[in-house]
Amino acid sequence: MSVAKKIRSSIEKASWIRKMFEEGAMRKERYGPGNVFDFSLGNPNLEPPEKVKTVLKELVSSDARGMHGYMPNAGFVETRRAVAGYLSSHHNLTFDHEDVVMTAGAGGGMNVVLKALLNAGDEVVVPAPYFMEYATYIDNYNGNTVEVPTNQDFSLDHNAIEKSLGPRTKAIIINNPNNPTGKVYKEAELRQLGELLTYYGSKKGEPIYLISDEPYSKIIFNGMTCPSIFGVYPHTFLVTSFSKDLSLPGERIGYVAVHPSIEEKNMVRAALVLCNRILGFVNAPALMQRMIPFLLEDSVDAMLYQRKRDILCRGLEEGGYTFTMPEGTFYVFPKTPIPDDVEFVGSLREENILTVPGSGFGCPGHFRIAFCTDDKTIQNSLPGFARVMKKYT
Numbered sequence: 001m002s003v004a005k006k007i008r009s010s011i012e013k014a015s016w017i018r019k020m021f022e023e024g025a026m027r028k029e030r031y032g033p034g035n036v037f038d039f040s041l042g043n044p045n046l047e048p049p050e051k052v053k054t055v056l057k058e059l060v061s062s063d064a065r066g067m068h069g070y071m072p073n074a075g076f077v078e079t080r081r082a083v084a085g086y087l088s089s090h091h092n093l094t095f096d097h098e099d100v101v102m103t104a105g106a107g108g109g110m111n112v113v114l115k116a117l118l119n120a121g122d123e124v125v126v127p128a129p130y131f132m133e134y135a136t137y138i139d140n141y142n143g144n145t146v147e148v149p150t151n152q153d154f155s156l157d158h159n160a161i162e163k164s165l166g167p168r169t170k171a172i173i174i175n176n177p178n179n180p181t182g183k184v185y186k187e188a189e190l191r192q193l194g195e196l197l198t199y200y201g202s203k204k205g206e207p208i209y210l211i212s213d214e215p216y217s218k219i220i221f222n223g224m225t226c227p228s229i230f231g232v233y234p235h236t237f238l239v240t241s242f243s244k245d246l247s248l249p250g251e252r253i254g255y256v257a258v259h260p261s262i263e264e265k266n267m268v269r270a271a272l273v274l275c276n277r278i279l280g281f282v283n284a285p286a287l288m289q290r291m292i293p294f295l296l297e298d299s300v301d302a303m304l305y306q307r308k309r310d311i312l313c314r315g316l317e318e319g320g321y322t323f324t325m326p327e328g329t330f331y332v333f334p335k336t337p338i339p340d341d342v343e344f345v346g347s348l349r350e351e352n353i354l355t356v357p358g359s360g361f362g363c364p365g366h367f368r369i370a371f372c373t374d375d376k377t378i379q380n381s382l383p384g385f386a387r388v389m390k391k392y393t
């Protein structure tokens with residue numbers, strides 16, 4: 001047996017999202033792409049803003065020496081300075097470039113933070129439903145995932161969180177706005193979370209860290225904004241990327257920022273830089289880092305996702321589905337009319353509608369629709385959604 005047991009078993013379990021994505025490719029070949037409604041993967045269908053192309057063209061034709069060379073593992077100082085400036089102007093705090101480490105996307109950033117923090121057996125609390133990769137990332141460093149439920153409307157359940165905090169709790173991961181629910185946590189609920197962590201951290205005698213994963217923070221609807229996580233708790237890591245807001249998931253660019261007042265600041269920052277290196281990322285891609293200072297204030301047009309949400313949600317409502325209206329991201333997480341979400345997703349598949357069961361997010365009885373597809377796919381899928389619901393009601 002050559003492959004490690006843990007990896008073998010993970011391959012056998014295979015993520016639902018990936019399974020559905022592969023099923024989609026197979027069905028598109030068999031039935032034609034126009035006849036398959038693939039809502040499985042959070043791969044943005046909007047093209048990056050034009051400015052991405054303009055800036056990249058200039059960068060790739062530059063004759064400056066060292067454009068593609070190694071740099072400090074934390075990233076180019078100019079890029080980190082630009083990110084620190086952006087954070088300072090949006091979070092009402094002063095960030096230094098040393099508070100920022102450029103990473104290979106948010107996924108890379110999460111791994112860097114967890115590697116830097118976790119000792120074997122440490123617990124990381126994760127409100128469910130959640131992006132399932134968190135559990136694998138935590139397991140990468142022999143930590144234990146402690147799932148806690150959220151409220152009916154997917155807001156944070158502070159009682160459940162409080163019950164989960166104990167001497168082995170090292171951190172809590174929140175994802176704002178949330179994949180798969182589209183929920184945007186409000187400032188008051190984050191503040192209450194900060195108070196809980198402060199209380200239990202002081203009981204424990206060391207900080208319980210808050211890791212806020214925010215790659216969707218600019219994809220928010222109806223004029224809402226994502227509250228500053230740094231405003232509510234000092235022992236905080238912000239992890240984010242440009243995968244969703246600039247539609248650049250394949251380019252692997254993001255960053256981790258630490259709260260300027262985090263305890264043992266120098267050690268924490270040095271740990272992140274070391275982990276970026278020893279996880280084999282070494283540094284975030286150079287060309288993307290060079291581009292980022294020009295695009296920090298840019299984003300795809302979130303209104304286009306809002307329109308998709310509205311077409312889909314109106315249709316789902318008419319088809320008899322119940323769900324919490326997404327406030328951001330490009331996901332909606334309706335209830336299934338039967339407890340077995342895997343069976344329900346299987347019935348949708350019979351209509352060539354590909355979605356992901358809630359079990360894949362630690363929340364059975366629901367399913368996720370990723371509406372980062374073209375409007376026509378959404379529109380044309382609605383009769384199929386309605387037919388399947390009718391079968392069960």
Ligand SMILES: Cc1ncc(COP(=O)(O)O)c(C=O)c1O
Nearest residue numbers: 042105106107131179241243249
């Ligand atoms: C909640 C969440 N966090 C992190 C990621 C990973 O993002 P990235 O492509 O920047 O690594 C995703 C991707 O879908 C996500 O949904």
